[in-house]
Amino acid sequence: MDLTASGARVVTATRRPGLAPAGTVLAGSVISMVGLTWDVQWHDDVGPDTFFTLPHLFLYSGSAIVGLASLAVVLLTTAAQRAGRPVDPRIGGRAIGVFGRTFAAPAGYLTSGVGAALFLLYGLWDQWWHGLYGFDAVIDSPPHIGLLLSVTLSIIGTTMVFAAAREHRWGRIGVFGSLAVLIAFSAVTALGLQQVNLDPVEATSVGSTLLSVLLVFAGAGFLRRPGGAVATAAILAVIQAVFWWFSPWAARTYADLVGLPVRDYVSGVPDMPALMPMALLPVAALVEGYLLIARRRGWQLGRVSVLAGGLAGLLVGATLLVQRGLVYSGHVGDLTAVLATGVAAGVLGVTGGFSGWRFGGMLRLLAPVSEGSNA
Amino acid sequence: MRKTLLALGAVIGLLLATALPANAYEPVNIVHTERVQAGPYGLTVGFSTWPLRAMQSLDFTFIPDGGIGTKTGTLALHNPSAAAFQRPQPLARHPRKRDVWGLDIRALPTEGTWAFRFTINGPRGQGTGELKSLPVLAQPGPPMGLSWAISSLPLIGLVVLVVIAWRRTRGRLRGGGVPAAA
Numbered sequence: 001m002d003l004t005a006s007g008a009r010v011v012t013a014t015r016r017p018g019l020a021p022a023g024t025v026l027a028g029s030v031i032s033m034v035g036l037t038w039d040v041q042w043h044d045d046v047g048p049d050t051f052f053t054l055p056h057l058f059l060y061s062g063s064a065i066v067g068l069a070s071l072a073v074v075l076l077t078t079a080a081q082r083a084g085r086p087v088d089p090r091i092g093g094r095a096i097g098v099f100g101r102t103f104a105a106p107a108g109y110l111t112s113g114v115g116a117a118l119f120l121l122y123g124l125w126d127q128w129w130h131g132l133y134g135f136d137a138v139i140d141s142p143p144h145i146g147l148l149l150s151v152t153l154s155i156i157g158t159t160m161v162f163a164a165a166r167e168h169r170w171g172r173i174g175v176f177g178s179l180a181v182l183i184a185f186s187a188v189t190a191l192g193l194q195q196v197n198l199d200p201v202e203a204t205s206v207g208s209t210l211l212s213v214l215l216v217f218a219g220a221g222f223l224r225r226p227g228g229a230v231a232t233a234a235i236l237a238v239i240q241a242v243f244w245w246f247s248p249w250a251a252r253t254y255a256d257l258v259g260l261p262v263r264d265y266v267s268g269v270p271d272m273p274a275l276m277p278m279a280l281l282p283v284a285a286l287v288e289g290y291l292l293i294a295r296r297r298g299w300q301l302g303r304v305s306v307l308a309g310g311l312a313g314l315l316v317g318a319t320l321l322v323q324r325g326l327v328y329s330g331h332v333g334d335l336t337a338v339l340a341t342g343v344a345a346g347v348l349g350v351t352g353g354f355s356g357w358r359f360g361g362m363l364r365l366l367a368p369v370s371e372g373s374n375a
Numbered sequence: 376m377r378k379t380l381l382a383l384g385a386v387i388g389l390l391l392a393t394a395l396p397a398n399a400y401e402p403v404n405i406v407h408t409e410r411v412q413a414g415p416y417g418l419t420v421g422f423s424t425w426p427l428r429a430m431q432s433l434d435f436t437f438i439p440d441g442g443i444g445t446k447t448g449t450l451a452l453h454n455p456s457a458a459a460f461q462r463p464q465p466l467a468r469h470p471r472k473r474d475v476w477g478l479d480i481r482a483l484p485t486e487g488t489w490a491f492r493f494t495i496n497g498p499r500g501q502g503t504g505e506l507k508s509l510p511v512l513a514q515p516g517p518p519m520g521l522s523w524a525i526s527s528l529p530l531i532g533l534v535v536l537v538v539i540a541w542r543r544t545r546g547r548l549r550g551g552g553v554p555a556a557a
Contacts, residue, residue, distance in 0.1 A: 142525065142526040143522075195523075263467060
């Protein structure tokens with residue numbers, strides 16, 4: 001976890017400065033994600049809840065790992081700066097002065113650390129909430145959405161951390177990996193939109209689609225070469241496939257461990273993986289093809305991303321509703337809702353494509369390498 | 376490597392040890408009951424808290440006279456803000472009281488007058504009955520608007536962060552940099 005690139009010790013000690021803390025924050029996010037998919041499945045398939053369940057401990061320890069790793073990097077950066085050693089901006093990005101320059105915090109680790117700290121605060125609020133309302137296993141309660149948004153902030157910080165190391169292959173892979181983790185999480189966070197009634201438009205599907213499109217385009221805009229969108233969507237597909245198997249298995253194994261029965265009439269559908277858009281990978285491949293044609297013809301990719309985002313939103317939004325219908329009931333469902341949701345997601349996808357491409361560019365700027373290079 | 380594995384083992388052990396309280400689930404404690412007649416079948420509806428308040432979770436039990444035996448059935452809820460009963464769901468055994476039907480840690484989300492409709496199939500055919508006028512009082516705690524506002528703070532913070540970053544990178548992302556917007 002050395003931070004000083006200038007020190008000869010660092011250069012000789014490791015050829016990958018920053019990989020260890022970056023890997024640790026990503027591992028923390030993945031542990032939280034495992035806890036979340038397990039917890040959601042547990043409530044559906046088994047039921048009873050206390051604060052001290054194993055899925056909860058995964059959720060909380062994941063955030064604790066992110067928080068402690070971020071804090072360690074901030075403290076080491078602060079120490080390095082105070083000692084007059086130059087700070088390597090490839091480790092988490094340029095250092096920002098916090099509390100009147102008391103601390104020097106790399107932008108990425110500052111964001112992931114703030115997310116982890118907020119998680120702790122919303123965790124306390126969630127405890128109070130459950131004391132008042134009981135453990136009612138409702139995913140879209142205000143403290144739960146606060147918790148999920150805090151994790152979102154942590155993962156955005158993780159993406160920034162890897163983006164700062166863009167010159168390394170692991171940095172680029174880490175960006176796509178953390179973007180995919182963000183899409184996986186956002187599928188659940190979007191359930192907060194269940195409070196919004198836009199009948200026949202399904203608000204949660206529109207929200208989930210917007211974030212998926214935005215993050216896939218962020219992958220494309222970050223790499224600025226073919227492959228960024230597909231890499232992000234492919235990692236999400238792997239997460240979805242692994243959790244499709246893992247979530248029901250973990251819920252049942254834990255139920256056996258603590259001697260609780262599985263509910264009557266469980267759907268058998270892995271809940272959190274079922275929320276993730278299955279069409280994202282083929283749609284990302286279409287987006288890559290479109291961007292490839294645009295590149296060859298010399299079109300402005302920033303403008304191209306607007307139309308491509310709209311089309312991606314339309315396809316992902318409509319198929320997401322079909323996917324849910326087929327997975328849960330074997331029927332496509334209400335065609336009016338499918339079309340209305342697809343159109344709404346397409347309209348918002350325009351902003352998703354545009355903003356995502358731009359966010360990808362912003363992520364590139366975190367790395368201290370010349371913009372002429374493709375790394 | 377050995378140290379890392381030992382540390383990992385210690386963490387997993389600690390997690391499992393602290394997770395053991397998960398085993399200690401409270402029994403289902405019924406403090407109030409109501410009677411429903413569903414055709415030829417009498418049914419006792421039990422509540423683990425009384426009176427009911429919106430959003431507060433509780434255990435419901437549904438016990439047909441003579442036990443669940445070979446009977447099956449469905450339950451449809453009527454939310455006071457909805458025009459009709461929700462889609463019926465199969466009556467399932469309570470996860471912590473397997474000899475009766477029930478709902479565990481379920482909250483009724485809105486205040487007002489709820490209704491439960493039971494359809495029961497058994498040796499004496501099918502019968503339907505309703506528990507009408509189930510009063511649910513207002514939710515305790517802060518108003519939902521305030522709670523959602525508190526929960527939205529990370530989102531607002533994120534939006535502010537994005538706006539600042541967007542403005543600061545505007546110049547560098549035009550033209551020769553990453554052709555994002557123009």
